[in-house]
Amino acid sequence: MKKAYSPKASHRFIIFSLLILFTSVTAFSQAKRYKVYDEYIDQYKGIAIDHMKKYKIPASITLAQGLLESGAGKSALTKNSNNHFGIKCHNDWKGAKVYHADDNPNDCFRKYKRAEDSYEDHSRFLAEKPRYKALFSLSITDYRGWAKGLQKAGYATDKAYANKLIKLIEDYELYRHDKKNSGKDKSKDNKDKGKKEEQIVVVKYKHTPYKTHNLVYVVAQDGDTYEAIAAEFSFKAKDLYKYNEVPQGFPLKRGDLVYFEKKKSKADKPHYEHIVQVGESMHSISQLYGIKVKNLYKMNKKDFEYVPEEGDVLKLR
Numbered sequence: 001m002k003k004a005y006s007p008k009a010s011h012r013f014i015i016f017s018l019l020i021l022f023t024s025v026t027a028f029s030q031a032k033r034y035k036v037y038d039e040y041i042d043q044y045k046g047i048a049i050d051h052m053k054k055y056k057i058p059a060s061i062t063l064a065q066g067l068l069e070s071g072a073g074k075s076a077l078t079k080n081s082n083n084h085f086g087i088k089c090h091n092d093w094k095g096a097k098v099y100h101a102d103d104n105p106n107d108c109f110r111k112y113k114r115a116e117d118s119y120e121d122h123s124r125f126l127a128e129k130p131r132y133k134a135l136f137s138l139s140i141t142d143y144r145g146w147a148k149g150l151q152k153a154g155y156a157t158d159k160a161y162a163n164k165l166i167k168l169i170e171d172y173e174l175y176r177h178d179k180k181n182s183g184k185d186k187s188k189d190n191k192d193k194g195k196k197e198e199q200i201v202v203v204k205y206k207h208t209p210y211k212t213h214n215l216v217y218v219v220a221q222d223g224d225t226y227e228a229i230a231a232e233f234s235f236k237a238k239d240l241y242k243y244n245e246v247p248q249g250f251p252l253k254r255g256d257l258v259y260f261e262k263k264k265s266k267a268d269k270p271h272y273e274h275i276v277q278v279g280e281s282m283h284s285i286s287q288l289y290g291i292k293v294k295n296l297y298k299m300n301k302k303d304f305e306y307v308p309e310e311g312d313v314l315k316l317r
Contacts, residue, residue, distance in 0.1 A: 032304060033172065040072040041172060044084075047119045049177055055123040056136055060143045060174035061150070062122065064165040067172075073115075076100070081111035085122040086156075103157070141178045141251055143169050148279035160309035162279050167307050170281060175251050207232065209260070213268045215290045220256040229258055245283065245293050257287050265295045267316035276312040289316055 041063055048059035048066075069086040070078040077083050081098040089097055089108035096111035112118045126132045135149045147162040147169075155161070169175055207218035207229065218229060226244075230237040241248055243259045252258070267289040274285055285308070286293045297304060299315045308314065 034072070036072045036074065037067055037168075037172060040067060040070075041174070043073075044115070044119070045177055047116060051119060051123045052140065052178070055127045056140060057123055057126055058140050058143050058146055059177035060169045061146045061165065062119070063172075063174050063177065064143075064147075064168040065122070065150075066119070067168055068164055077109060081109060082115050082118050083109050083112060084115060084118040085125075087118075087122065087125055141175070142253065143175055143178065144253065144279050151278055159311065160307050163276075163281060163309065164307050166279065166281050170250075170283065173247060173249070176249060178251075209233075213264070213290050215263065216260040217257050217290075218260070220252040220254060220258055222254045224252045224254075224256075224258075226250070226252065226258070233260070235260070244287065257290075259287075259290065263290050263292045265292060266299065267291050269317070271316045274314045274316055276308040276310055276314065278310050280308060282306070282308060285314065291316065 044066060045059065045063060048062040051057060051062060052059040066073075066084045069075075070084040073079075073084070077086065077098070077100050080100075081096075083098070086102075087110050088102075089110055093110055098109050098111045099106050100109050101107065102109075110118075110121065112121065126135070131153045132149070132155075135146055135153070138145045138149070144166055147165040150156070150165070151158075151162040158164070207221070209216055209218055211217075220229070226240045226246075227237045229235075230240050238248070240258060240260070241250070243262050244250075245263070263286065271289055274289070276285070282296055282302075283293055286296045296314065296316075297306070299317070300306075
């Protein structure tokens, strides 16, 4: 059970006394990035961003699904039919068709003239199908909620589908494309860059520091950023990014834990195992127990390509 940590007047000194400066790499920098994936993202991010504005589907979700379903544009289905999202014919499809082995040896898939047509059909498919309606009540930046919702609604039968999408979004920082100014020419903002950064750090949020497993942390609120939390407690944002093993600009959602010191090599007793749930990643699990991501992989003899699947049992110590 978490206990409120009362810093009082000397809270900064006490919290800083718990911190040890260290050099590390983020959890996401350890994951291997493939050039073909980066090339796919560069090629189609503009379409994904435009569709986000038109259909209210996170660009990160569109890109992650495109990457996963098309093998970064290299799958036979994609090459033969420009189908980037694995959408099958269904009864209402009146367009061209192609047959490809999937759940059955000769499943019917939609065929498109151009990749752009596949992206358009994908967006309309989600926006017009009643089973996906609940997703559109989520925030455009809630890619975790969208990923879980797609799996729950039956977009794919893979039990690790949501977790695979989340891993792609976080490994390739696709969440950056979900921001309101995504795709905007940043060169126009260079003159105001210093001013905007100053505006960010003066935002204040009232958080209660807690101490669990001998680690000090706060719980994120709606609209929080690492910069805002750092400013509130007079930290450097880069240190919070290091302690929490995330790259600069990583988004926070309500309920996320933000540690004020480096995490441990293993979970405290009695936390011996964790059963993976839909929408979890190795990083989110590491945050839950305050342990380093690389140790979580090592304890479970997994490489950084591993995606936790619902029902997997992971060792914590």
